[in-house]
Amino acid sequence: MKIAGHPILSAAALLLASSAAVAAQPASPVVENAWIRMLPGDLPAAGYFDLRNRSDASRKLxxxxxxxxxxxxxxQSSEQNGQSQMQHVDDVALPAHGVVHFAPGSYHLMLMQAKNPLTVGEHIPVSLQFSDGSSVKVEFVVRPAGASGP
Ligand SMILES: [Cu+2]
Structure with a gap:
């Protein structure tokens, strides 16, 4: 009896194998409290959020x-000699079961050259890419320049 060649059995075996592969993948990072601070004119906007890693594997954004x-x-914003300044970073480490806060005075997304003027209350899609090749899509809500949170 040739079980391996049986079309239905092989399909079932493939299905089992693929669902096991899905279950073995670490959970995607979760994004909470995503908002964008809109600034006047052509100034870049800043994106803030909390990035939570629910898995046992560390990652990098x-x-x-x-x-x-x-x-x-x-x-990343930082304070140097009482002056606030910011610099580009290549990646942001996200420890296993850790949370990283993207917040004023710290990490942020610098969103440059809006294709259309932003409107307060509008939702803007943003995709975050991680070192393991996965990505997460998030809707950021636009808040005015004076806002301190979503
Ligand atoms: Cu910046």
Whole structure:
């Protein structure tokens, strides 16, 4: 009896194999409290959120992009000699079961050259890419310049 060649049995075996593969993949990072601070004129907007890793595997956020902006960069603000400044970072480490806060004065997405003027309350799609090749799509809500949270 040739079980291996049986079309139904092989299909079932394939199905089992693929569902096992899905279950073995670590859960995707979760994004919470995603918002964009809109600034006047042509100034870039900043994207803030909490990034939660529910898995046993550490990851890195390596890039982000949004169809609403020409360019999106990972930035980190810091204080140097009482002056606030920011710099581009290549990636942001996300420890296993850790949370990283993208917040004013710290990490943020720098959203440059909006393709259309932003409106307060509008939702902007952003995709976050991770070091394992996975990505997460998130809707950011637009808030005015004076806002301190979503
Ligand atoms: Cu910045």
């Amino acid at each position: 390596v890039s982000a992009d949004s169809p609403a902006f020409m360019m999106t960069m990972l930035h």
